[in-house]
Every structure is written in C-alpha cells, then in structure tokens.
Amino acid sequence: MSSRHPFDLSLTLVTDAALCGERGVAAVVAEAVAGGATIVQLRDKLASTEQLLEQVAELAGVIDGRAALVVNDRLDVVVAARERGIRVDGVHLGQSDAAVLAARDALGPDAIVGLTANTRAHLDAVARLPRGTVDYLGVGVIRPTSTKPDHPPALGVDGFAVLAAATDVPCVAIGGVGAADVPELRRAGAAGVAVVSAICAAPDPRAAAAEFAARWAASAGIEADGGSPTASGAPRPAGGVPRVLSIAGSDPSGGAGIQADLKSIAAVGGYGMAAITALTAQNTRGVRGVHVPPATFLADQLDTIADDIEVDAVKIGMLANAEVIDTVAAWLRRIRPPVVVLDPVMVATSGDRLLDPDAERALRDLLPLADLVTPNVAELAVLADAEPATTWAGVIAQAETVSAGFGVRVLAKGGHLDGATAPDALVDAAAATIVEFDGERIATTATHGTGCSLSSALATLRASLGAWEPAVAEARRWLRESLRHGESLAVGGGHGPVHHFAGLWSRGGLATAPTPAEVEAEWWAEIADVRRAIDELPFIRALADGSLPRTAFEEYLAQDAHYLRVYSRTLAEASRLAPDAPAQAFWAAGAQRCLDGELALHRDRLHDLRGPRDQRARPFEPNAANTAYLDHLVASGSRGGYAELIAAVLPCYWIYDDLGRRLVTGGFGPEALSPEHPYADWLAMYGEPAFELATRQAIDTVAAVASRATPAVRARMLRAFRRSAEHELAFFAAPWPADRIEVDA
Numbered sequence: 001m002s003s004r005h006p007f008d009l010s011l012t013l014v015t016d017a018a019l020c021g022e023r024g025v026a027a028v029v030a031e032a033v034a035g036g037a038t039i040v041q042l043r044d045k046l047a048s049t050e051q052l053l054e055q056v057a058e059l060a061g062v063i064d065g066r067a068a069l070v071v072n073d074r075l076d077v078v079v080a081a082r083e084r085g086i087r088v089d090g091v092h093l094g095q096s097d098a099a100v101l102a103a104r105d106a107l108g109p110d111a112i113v114g115l116t117a118n119t120r121a122h123l124d125a126v127a128r129l130p131r132g133t134v135d136y137l138g139v140g141v142i143r144p145t146s147t148k149p150d151h152p153p154a155l156g157v158d159g160f161a162v163l164a165a166a167t168d169v170p171c172v173a174i175g176g177v178g179a180a181d182v183p184e185l186r187r188a189g190a191a192g193v194a195v196v197s198a199i200c201a202a203p204d205p206r207a208a209a210a211e212f213a214a215r216w217a218a219s220a221g222i223e224a225d226g227g228s229p230t231a232s233g234a235p236r237p238a239g240g241v242p243r244v245l246s247i248a249g250s251d252p253s254g255g256a257g258i259q260a261d262l263k264s265i266a267a268v269g270g271y272g273m274a275a276i277t278a279l280t281a282q283n284t285r286g287v288r289g290v291h292v293p294p295a296t297f298l299a300d301q302l303d304t305i306a307d308d309i310e311v312d313a314v315k316i317g318m319l320a321n322a323e324v325i326d327t328v329a330a331w332l333r334r335i336r337p338p339v340v341v342l343d344p345v346m347v348a349t350s351g352d353r354l355l356d357p358d359a360e361r362a363l364r365d366l367l368p369l370a371d372l373v374t375p376n377v378a379e380l381a382v383l384a385d386a387e388p389a390t391t392w393a394g395v396i397a398q399a400e401t402v403s404a405g406f407g408v409r410v411l412a413k414g415g416h417l418d419g420a421t422a423p424d425a426l427v428d429a430a431a432a433t434i435v436e437f438d439g440e441r442i443a444t445t446a447t448h449g450t451g452c453s454l455s456s457a458l459a460t461l462r463a464s465l466g467a468w469e470p471a472v473a474e475a476r477r478w479l480r481e482s483l484r485h486g487e488s489l490a491v492g493g494g495h496g497p498v499h500h501f502a503g504l505w506s507r508g509g510l511a512t513a514p515t516p517a518e519v520e521a522e523w524w525a526e527i528a529d530v531r532r533a534i535d536e537l538p539f540i541r542a543l544a545d546g547s548l549p550r551t552a553f554e555e556y557l558a559q560d561a562h563y564l565r566v567y568s569r570t571l572a573e574a575s576r577l578a579p580d581a582p583a584q585a586f587w588a589a590g591a592q593r594c595l596d597g598e599l600a601l602h603r604d605r606l607h608d609l610r611g612p613r614d615q616r617a618r619p620f621e622p623n624a625a626n627t628a629y630l631d632h633l634v635a636s637g638s639r640g641g642y643a644e645l646i647a648a649v650l651p652c653y654w655i656y657d658d659l660g661r662r663l664v665t666g667g668f669g670p671e672a673l674s675p676e677h678p679y680a681d682w683l684a685m686y687g688e689p690a691f692e693l694a695t696r697q698a699i700d701t702v703a704a705v706a707s708r709a710t711p712a713v714r715a716r717m718l719r720a721f722r723r724s725a726e727h728e729l730a731f732f733a734a735p736w737p738a739d740r741i742e743v744d745a
C-alpha cells in the first residue's frame with residue numbers, strides 16, 4: 001500500500017486558527033511549508049462548510065503542490081472541494097468521524113486517508129479493513145497537550161512504540177510533540193510527526209518547521225526496525241542494520257582501536273565485527289608496547305569473515321607494517337566492500353612517525369582503495385608531502401592535494417588546530433566539492449580514540465544513509481555528544497575515552513552525568529535570583545556610584561577581613577581533603593591568597609581597627625550574617641566532605657569575580673569607572689587577572705567533581721553552593737541594615 005502514494009509523512013502541520021493568531025492560518029502554512037512541512041492538515045472545528053471550502057481553496061493556492069493538503073474530520077468538504085476543482089489530497093478521520101471505507105470509496109485509491117488510532121482495539125479494527133484503506137495512523141497523544149483538551153490518555157514514546165510495532169500501517173506521532181522528540185520517536189518507529197502548537201504558536205513557523213525537518217533528516221537510519229515504512233516508499237537503509245568490519249589494532253583500555261570501533265559502530269546503529277591487526281599495551285596515558293601477530297593470521301581472520309558474512313562497510317585503522325598493509329590491500333581488491341573508510345594512523349600525538357618508510361609507501365598504495373580517508377592534520381601533511389598546516393585554509397588546501405593525488409575523498413579535520421571552532425570538511429577533488437561542517441570546539445580531556453570512533457561511525461552511517469554528507473553530519477553530531485560526556489566516565493588519569501553511548505543512555509532513561517560545562521551553566525542559573533538581589537542592594541548600588549558612606553564601607557571591610565581569615569582555613573581544609581596534587585595545590589594557594597588579602601586589609605585600609613583591641617576606635621564583632629556564612633562553610637566541610645566543601649566555597653570566588661568585574665568595567669553605570677570614585681583603588685583589585693584566573697580554576701575544579709559525582713552528592717553540592725550564595729547576599733546587605741533581603745526560597 002505504502003508505495004502507491006507519493007506522500008512524505010515526516011512532518012504534518014495540523015492548523016489551529018487561534019494559535020496562528022493575527023498572522024492568519026495561510027501565512028503560517030506558507031512559512032511552515034517553506035520550512036519543510038510535508039503535509040498540511042486543515043483542522044477548524046468552528047468553521048462552517050462554506051468557510052472550510054474557502055480555507056481549503058486558499059491553502060491549496062499557498063501550498064501550490066509543495067506539500068500535501070488534507071482536511072480533518074470533513075470528508076464532505078474534501079469531496080465538495082474536489083468537485084470545485086480545488087486540489088486537496090485527502091482527509092484525516094477520527095474514530096468518531098466518517099468511516100475510512102467510505103472515504104476511500106469517495107476519494108479513490110490515490111487520495112490520502114488518515115485515521116486516528118490510540119488503542120490495540122483500533123489497530124485490530126484497521127487490520128480487518130481491506131489492505132490499502134488507510135494510508136497512515138495518527139497515534140497519540142505522546143504527552144498531555146492543551147491543544148486538544150479532550151485528548152486520549154498519554155501514551156508516552158514507549159506506548160507509541162508498542163502500538164507502532166503492532167501494525168504495518170505507518171504511524172504518525174501526535175500530541176505534545178516537540179522537535180527534540182523527533183529522534184526518539186523515529187527510533188520508536190514513527191513514520192512522521194504531526195504537530196499543532198510547536199509550529200502554529202512558534203514565533204517563526206518556518207524556523208520551527210525547519211528544525212523538525214532537520215532533526216528528522218539527521219536521525220535517518222536510527223529507526224528501531226531498520227526503517228519505518230513511509231508513504232513515499234522511500235528506500236530503507238540498504239538491507240537494514242549495516243554489518244561493519246573494523247580492521248584495526250586492539251586498545252585494551254577500551255577507548256581507541258577495535259574496542260572504540262565496536263562501540264561506535266553499535267552506537268550509531270551498526271553490527272560491528274573486528275579483525276585485529278596488532279595488540280597494543282596501552283592506557284589513557286600512552287602506549288607501552290605493540291605486538292603484531294603474523295600477517296597470515298590477519299588474512300585468515302578477514303577471509304573467515306568474508307566467507308560467511310556480507311560486509312556492508314569496512315573501517316581500517318592501525319596497520320602496523322607493510323606486510324599487514326599489503327594483506328589488507330589484497331583482501332580489499334578481492335572482496336570490494338561497498339564502503340571503505342581509512343583512518344591512516346601514521347603519526348602519534350607526540351608527532352612521532354608510527355610507520356616505517358616501507359609501511360608509509362604501502363599505505364599510499366592502499367589509499368586509492370578507500371572511499372574516504374580521515375587523516376588528522378599531521379597525517380594529512382605526511383600524505384601531502386608538506387609541513388603540517390597551521391590554518392584551516394591550509395588544511396583544506398592539503399586535503400585537495402591528497403584527494404586529487406590519490407583519487408580519494410578526504411575528510412579534513414580541524415580538531416588539532418588551535419581556535420574556538422573545530423571544523424571538518426568533506427573534500428572531493430574529482431567532484432570539485434568541499435562541504436564544510438562547523439561547530440564550537442568542545443573543551444574536554446576525553447579525546448582518546450576520537451579519530452577511531454569518528455571513522456568507524458562514518459563507515460556505519462555511510463552504509464545506512466547511502467550518502468557521505470548526511471553520514472558526516474550525523475557522525476559529527478554523535479561524536480560531539482560523546483565528547484561532551486566523556487569526562488563523566490572518569491576512565492584513567494590521562495586522556496580518557498569519549499562516552500560512545502552518552503546519547504543512547506540518556507534517551508533510554510539511564511543517568512548520563514552532566515558535563516562540567518552543563519554543571520557550570522546549571523549552577524549559575526540556579527543562583528540567578530540571588531545574583532539579581534545582590535545587584536539591587538542599596539549597598540552595592542552605592543558602592544558602584546561612590547555614594548556609600550565611609551562608615552558602612554569600613555564596616556564591610558572589617559567584616560570581610562574576619563571572613564577572609566576563616567575562609568582561608570576552609571580553603572586549607574579543602575586542600576587537605578583534595579584527592580589529587582593539582583587540586584591540593586590550588587586550594588592551598590587560595591588559602592594563602594586570602595590570608596594575604598586579610599593582612600593587606602588591616603595594613604592598608606582598616607586604620608580604625610589597627611592596634612590592640614582595647615585601643616581601637618571601634619570594637620570589632622563579626623555580624624550575624626558573617627557568622628552564619630562561616631558556620632555554613634565549616635559545616636559543609638565536616639558534614640559533606642570535599643565535594644560539599646568546595647561547592648560551598650565557590651560562590652565567594654564566582655560572585656565576587658562577576659560582581660567585581662562589572663563594578664570595575666562600568667557594568668553598574670559610568671561612575672564606577674571614574675578616577676574620582678572614592679573606592680576606585682579598592683574596586684580595581686577585583687579586576688585583577690590573577691583573581692579571574694583563580695575563579696576560572698575554582699569553577700572548573702568544582703564542576704569537574706560535580707560532573708563525576710553521584711546524583712545525590714551532586715544535589716547536595718548544589719544545595720551547599722546555593723546556600724553560600726544566599727549568605728553572600730546577606731553579607732553584602734549587613735553593613736547597611738536598611739537593606740531588605742528578598743530571595744525566593
């Protein structure tokens with residue numbers, strides 16, 4: 001049935017006049033179709049028949065054949081529209097609407113007839129209909145949605161998957177669906193998604209539709225059963241799950257080599273196999289030894305696989321010597337696998353050449369047998385007979401040389417260049433094309449095996465998607481997600497592995513720890529209300545514009561000096577508890593800096609407080625806010641250990657650094673910049689690069705610990721952090737008691 005209809009079910013826009021608002025339904029439809037909506041379903045429960053006919057005519061004009069047009073509920077309107085010569089492609093009917101058999105009869109075999117189904121009984125009824133009666137089923141709701149107040153119970157993605165698996169009619173997911181759900185729904189067997197509010201209520205319906213379309217395209221090849229049928233009869237990935245062979249070395253630590261290849265292949269939807277070229281003794285810090293079994297045994301492995309299994313794609317990694325390379329080349333010439341990706345492992349991260357000259361020569365002969373080579377900057381330079389490129393333009397130029405010289409596509413990789421971005425480019429000299437892929441660099445130490453993982457994912461995705469460009473786009477998306485979560489695995493003390501299954505685990509409900517960057521963003525957002533309240537304090541406002549009375553300023557400094565002395569002790573405690581030497585040294589340096597700061601305060605600014613206690617102009621007592629803050633810091637360390645303690649000390653760095661920089665740079669108004677400002681020299685301390693650097697290190701250290709912590713410990717850390725931020729607010733407010741503290745609990 002499905003192949004009869006040239007309809008693409010991937011994205012249905014169901015219209016809603018109220019949600020489209022003043023823009024009007026036609027304008028929203030025009031934008032959504034331009035963005036990639038493939039079906040428009042006119043749904044208007046309030047319109048009269050005549051009004052519906054007018055709307056159908058208008059939408060048919062707007063759509064102009066670029067998407068299919070169907071009408072919800074009203075078979076009679078579709079029939080009448082067709083009689084008036086208006087192009088309308090079909091109808092969507094609910095369980096209580098007109099019968100689908102009548103619709104098929106009235107509209108003929110080429111029309112679209114969609115039916116709502118959200119129970120097994122509905123599916124059983126569909127199964128009893130003559131084949132071809134219904135083109136697709138609208139299955140929902142996925143989540144509760146206010147768009148259809150009388151909606152059936154929510155199925156969730158899992159419930160959807162169960163129904164979709166129980167019918168061979170394509171299922172379109174509807175109800176509470178957003179663009180972020182697309183990959184999961186596609187994996188659950190959806191032939192498409194249908195949405196109302198996500199597009200009709202979007203500020204930019206074209207962009208909203210485009211996001212759905214992009215996510216749909218990017219998640220091609222991840223369907224649960226190797227590809228849901230589509231009404232367009234689009235080809236499934238060749239033969240379902242691709243069978244992918246890695247010919248590479250073994251990394252017993254699991255981050256690179258065949259171990260990484262097998263994980264990558266599985267993660268992106270392939271069946272992985274491995275023929276081992278060499279055994280290494282290595283971990284995340286380096287390689288200690290290599291053992292190369294006889295090349296004849298590699299030949300045995302390859303032949304044994306090929307004698308039994310059809311290989312859809314091959315990824316080639318470490319090839320230890322010329323004999324091994326010649327063995328692989330001979331096998332490729334004989335078997336001719338449809339996809340060959342060669343990661344030319346030739347240069348170690350240290351810059352050392354890994355292959356002897358004979359092997360390098362043999363590798364050059366192997367290159368033309370590959371469909372794609374994926375050299376890093378250093379390897380590309382060797383292949384191009386040039387010095388390593390230092391610019392992205394230089395990398396592209398060398399990739400063009402290699403592509404032309406060896407007659408092979410090159411994936412030029414910018415990961416080893418310096419810079420904020422990490423671009424890649426697919427360079428094909430024969431086709432005279434360069435397709436660039438950009439993206440921000442991901443700051444992580446978990447980079448072990450990145451090249452192996454990318455090349456094996458590429459081989460797999462090229463086999464399932466049938467084209468290089470989407471394969472590279474999807475492999476990059478997957479690898480970037482895996483890179484972002486690598487550190488959370490906490491494997492080894494050197495460069496750890498990427499988290500090959502980060503996406504799958506989180507989508508499957510398995511906890512994937514947040515990355516340090518995510519912790520940082522979440523925690524900063526968590527104290528946004530406290531930060532706003534600090535900014536609004538009259539004390540801070542007056543400090544910024546210079547109108548703060550000197551008595552209040554000195555009271556604040558006196559409190560600060562006391563605070564710093566005890567805070568220094570808590571940092572020393574953090575140093576004592578630190579699990580490694582760098583963290584121990586960092587917190588110890590912080591403790592020293594605080595003591596220096598406290599001594600400087602007494603020496604340079606707290607004139608009234610100098611001298612023996614009984615001779616001071618004003619006696620000093622820590623105020624309640626100060627004492628409470630310090631009690632919290634000490635308690636965090638004794639109750640929660642290192643993790644909670646460092647979370648509790650962090651706001652003192654972070655809030656001061658942020659606030660100080662804004663005070664110095666005029667973030668609170670021009671007065672803060674003026675040299676006449678009475679506290680200008682004191683404010684200037686805040687802008688010191690050393691403090692900024694220390695703050696950065698403190699955030700990174702705490703975020704890394706939180707990222708690796710169990711969810712319970714991470715939650716306790718966040719509570720300690722927030723509580724300290726609240727104490728900061730009270731601390732700032734105290735010198736001027738007129739201030740009122742208002743923070744949402």
Ligand SMILES: Cc1ncc(COP(=O)(O)OP(=O)(O)O)c(N)n1
Pocket residue numbers: 012014041043072073092093094095097114115116137138139148172174194
């Ligand atoms: C694609 C799609 N699926 C389901 C529905 C719901 O149709 P129905 O059950 O007839 O409910 P109403 O839309 O009439 O409220 C749909 N419209 N589209």
Ligand SMILES: Cc1nc(C(=O)O)sc1CCOP(=O)(O)O
Pocket residue numbers: 014116138139140141145146147148151152174175176177194195196197198
């Ligand atoms: C029209 C409709 N039919 C549903 C069903 O389950 O049959 S849910 C629904 C509304 C979906 O709207 P939104 O995308 O804004 O959640």
Ligand SMILES: [Mg+2]
Pocket residue numbers: 072073092093094095097
């Ligand atoms: Mg209906």
